[in-house]
Amino acid sequence: MAIIYSTLMNKKLSKRYLRLFSILVVLLIFVFLGRTVLVNFDEIKNFSFSFNYFYLFLAFVFAFLNILSLCLIWRYTFHQVSQGQRAGIFQSFIIFIKSWFGKYLPGRVWSSLGKIYFGSRDHLAVKPLGLAAVFEFVLSTISQVLAAVFFLFLLFRQALPLIYYIPLLGAVAGAGIFFLHPRILAWFINYFLKAFKKKPIAKQDFLSCPSIFRIILFYLLPPLLVGLSFAFLIKSFIVIESWQFVWLIGAFTVANPIAKLTLIAPAGLGIREGSVAFMLNFALTSALASLAALASRLWFISTDIIIFAFAFVIEKVISRKKKSITNNY
Numbered sequence: 051m052a053i054i055y056s057t058l059m060n061k062k063l064s065k066r067y068l069r070l071f072s073i074l075v076v077l078l079i080f081v082f083l084g085r086t087v088l089v090n091f092d093e094i095k096n097f098s099f100s101f102n103y104f105y106l107f108l109a110f111v112f113a114f115l116n117i118l119s120l121c122l123i124w125r126y127t128f129h130q131v132s133q134g135q136r137a138g139i140f141q142s143f144i145i146f147i148k149s150w151f152g153k154y155l156p157g158r159v160w161s162s163l164g165k166i167y168f169g170s171r172d173h174l175a176v177k178p179l180g181l182a183a184v185f186e187f188v189l190s191t192i193s194q195v196l197a198a199v200f201f202l203f204l205l206f207r208q209a210l211p212l213i214y215y216i217p218l219l220g221a222v223a224g225a226g227i228f229f230l231h232p233r234i235l236a237w238f239i240n241y242f243l244k245a246f247k248k249k250p251i252a253k254q255d256f257l258s259c260p261s262i263f264r265i266i267l268f269y270l271l272p273p274l275l276v277g278l279s280f281a282f283l284i285k286s287f288i289v290i291e292s293w294q295f296v297w298l299i300g301a302f303t304v305a306n307p308i309a310k311l312t313l314i315a316p317a318g319l320g321i322r323e324g325s326v327a328f329m330l331n332f333a334l335t336s337a338l339a340s341l342a343a344l345a346s347r348l349w350f351i352s353t354d355i356i357i358f359a360f361a362f363v364i365e366k367v368i369s370r371k372k373k374s375i376t377n378n379y
Contacts, residue, residue: 109279113349119271120146190269301325308321
């Protein structure tokens with residue numbers, strides 16, 4: 051009993067230390083970004099900002115399209131593993147948005163668990179919901195990494211001679227084809243599921259090779275949409291050139307998988323902002339890069355709240371229509 055109690059206490063302490071470490075890392079990043087803004091405040095104060103509501107509107111449109119595309123791809127993935135059960139578009143959207151805020155909790159499981167919980171409450175089968183959650187995380191992460199690699203090649207293409215790009219791209223494509231084969235991918239997914247003491251995915255429940263490639267291609271769209279949202283946000287108050295606009299898209303696209311794969315911070319808090327600021331130092335001054343990174347966090351929290359309110363209104367309207375139909379009968 052003493053050994054068991056000691057083991058449990060050590061696990062609790064390690065979790066506390068990890069949580070404390072993650073808080074410190076996030077605080078240090080935001081302190082660094084805030085300090086950069088304050089030190090260069092005169093430069094920011096004297097900078098000729100030009101506010102444009104049209105670009106801000108476009109930023110919101112692309113933020114909404116990003117969430118909508120993620121929702122539709124999740125719905126498609128659910129249909130691929132549900133063996134005939136279908137989820138409606140509005141039903142899927144409401145389930146997805148309700149679980150969306152789970153990303154702000156520590157860990158990377160709450161958004162996925164939210165889809166399983168809210169989906170099961172809406173009479174969807176639990177098993178395909180769980181399978182869709184696993185495939186969503188794995189395949190979307192692969193797509194984000196591929197998009198990040200593409201933008202790294204694009205943004206730093208002058209750093210290497212052109213002759214090196216063909217073998218590098220060939221190596222990336224070859225590795226992608228190898229690791230995305232259903233048997234190889236299934237082995238990796240089940241390995242990590244077993245490591246976290248979760249039930250592995252049976253062979254008959256795994257996606258086919260065409261479905262895997264199709265979903266990965268679909269998931270290449272959201273990084274571009276969210277990158278465009280960020281770029282138009284910055285363009286709404288800073289006058290930038292076309293090459294800087296591309297850098298804004300690329301910086302956010304590269305920062306996304308870094309934040310997603312860093313498990314110590316909820317929703318990549320601090321990690322994404324630090325990565326964005328680092329990348330933007332190649333296109334903007336350090337003060338504007340830090341300001342843009344901080345603005346991105348405030349912007350996407352705001353858009354999440356607005357879209358959640360929109361989904362809440364849709365759910366209320368649908369429930370009222372269902373009640374009126376039931377009462378008529």
